[in-house]
Every structure is written in C-alpha cells, then in structure tokens.
Amino acid sequence: MKKVALVLGSDSDWPIVKPACTQLELYGIAYEVRVLSAHRTPEEAADYAEKARENGFGVIICAAGMAAHLAGAFAAHTTLPVIGIPVKGGMLDGLDALLSTIQMPPGIPVAAVTVNGAKNAAILAAEILAVSDNALAFKLYEERENIRRQTLEKDAKLREEIKK
Numbered sequence: 814m815k816k817v818a819l820v821l822g823s824d825s826d827w828p829i830v831k832p833a834c835t836q837l838e839l840y841g842i843a844y845e846v847r848v849l850s851a852h853r854t855p856e857e858a859a860d861y862a863e864k865a866r867e868n869g870f871g872v873i874i875c876a877a878g879m880a881a882h883l884a885g886a887f888a889a890h891t892t893l894p895v896i897g898i899p900v901k902g903g904m905l906d907g908l909d910a911l912l913s914t915i916q917m918p919p920g921i922p923v924a925a926v927t928v929n930g931a932k933n934a935a936i937l938a939a940e941i942l943a944v945s946d947n948a949l950a951f952k953l954y955e956e957r958e959n960i961r962r963q964t965l966e967k968d969a970k971l972r973e974e975i976k977k
Contacts, residue, residue, distance in 0.1 A: 814842060814843070814942060814949065815869060815870060815872070816844055816845060816868075816870050817837055817842055817843070817870065817872050817874060817935070817938045817942075818844070818847065818870045818873045819844055819845070819847070819874045820846075820849050820874070820883060820887065821846065821847070821848045821849075821876050821877075822848075822851065822876065822878065822883045822900075823848065823850070823877075826877065826878065826900050827846075829876055829900050829901075829929050830874075830876045830898065830931050832931045832932045832935070833874060833931035834935075836931075836935035836936060837935050837938070839952075840935075840939045840952050840953075841949075842935075842939060842942065842949070849861055849883075851882040851885075852880070852882070855886070858883070858887065858890075859886070859889075859890045862886070862887040862891045863890045863891060866892075866893055870893060871893065871894075871941065872893060872894050872896065872941050872942060873894070873896070874895075874896045874897075874931075874935070874938055875887050875897050876897075876934075877897070877898075877899070877900060877910060877913075877914075878899070878900035878901065878902045878903055878910045879902065879903040880909070880910075881897065881899055881909070881910035881911075881913035881914050884896070884897030884914050884925070885897075885913075885917055885921065885923055888917065888921045889921055894938075895922075895923050895924070896923070896924045896926065896934045896937055897923045897925045897926070898914075898925075898926055898931055898934050899911040899925065899926075899927075899929075900928070901929050907928035908928075910928065911925065911928055924937060936953070936956075
C-alpha cells in the first residue's frame with residue numbers, strides 16, 4: 814500500500830494534524846510527517862513534492878494557516894492527489910487559510926477539507942488509496958456502517974426520550 818505524506822507548514826500545526834495520524838493508523842496506512850514551508854523552505858518543499866511518488870507516497874496532505882499556500886505549492890510540484898487542511902487562526906480565524914487552499918488555478922487541483930479537518934483529510938486520503946485496495950475499501954465500509962448504526966441508535970434514544 815502507498816504511504817501518505819503529512820506536511821505541516823509549521824510545527825504549531827501538529828496538534829491539528831495529529832488526529833489524521835491516528836485515523837491513518839486505524840486503517841493500517843503508513844505515513845510520514847514533515848514540517849516544510851512554501852515560504853521558508855521552498856526548495857525543500859518542492860524537492861519533497863517532486864520525489865513523493867518515487868518515495869512510495871500515494872497522497873499528500875498539507876496543513877497550513879493564514880496564507881496557506883502549502884497545498885498549492887505541493888500540487889504545483891507533483892501529480893499525486895494533494896489534500897489541504899486549512900488551519901484556524903490569524904485575522905480571519907481560518908477563512909483566509911480556507912480560501913488560500915481552495916483558490917487554485919485550472920490544471921493544479923487541491924482537494925480541501927474543513928478548517929482543522931485533519932480526520933476527514935485522513936479519511937479522504939484512505940478513500941483515494943482504496944481505489945486500488947479492496948481490503949482498505951472494506952475497512953472504510955465498516956467504519957461507515959458503524960457511523961450509521963451509532964446515528965440510528967442516537968435517533969432511537971432521542972425519539973424514546975421525546976415520547977416520555
């Protein structure tokens with residue numbers, strides 16, 4: 814199975830990204846975490862993106878706040894799927910990061926999850942990898958079924974409480 818690269822624009826993004834690691838571990842997906850900046854380490858970031866495929870990665874997840882150019886910078890240097898996690902903070906409390914992540918020019922796509930949405934980024938990465946991995950696809954199916962069951966249980970409990 815291909816690995817997932819998790820790239821943080823700053824080490825301060827680690828608490829936001831850590832749930833993605835937990836989720837990837839639940840699926841048995843290997844990952845690597847790096848701190849690389851589109852602005853402070855542009856050459857190293859470009860090199861990492863350009864070599865990601867040959868280094869066994871199948872998806873790249875980038876987390877960055879404020880200007881949040883990291884995912885776009887990575888997407889410019891690879892044809893692997895890139896998922897952006899806009900990080901909350903700054904003057905616009907994450908809106909700036911969200912807009913910077915999703916406003917990509919034609920031909921250089923970046924998928925984006927919600928602000929601070931690391932768990933969903935990991936799930937999306939797993940779904941991408943599951944296109945060619947039936948065992949992983951089954952794990953995702955089982956998780957969805959579990960979520961469905963839990964929601965139905967909550968519905969039944971609430972409806973019962975309302976009857977009282």
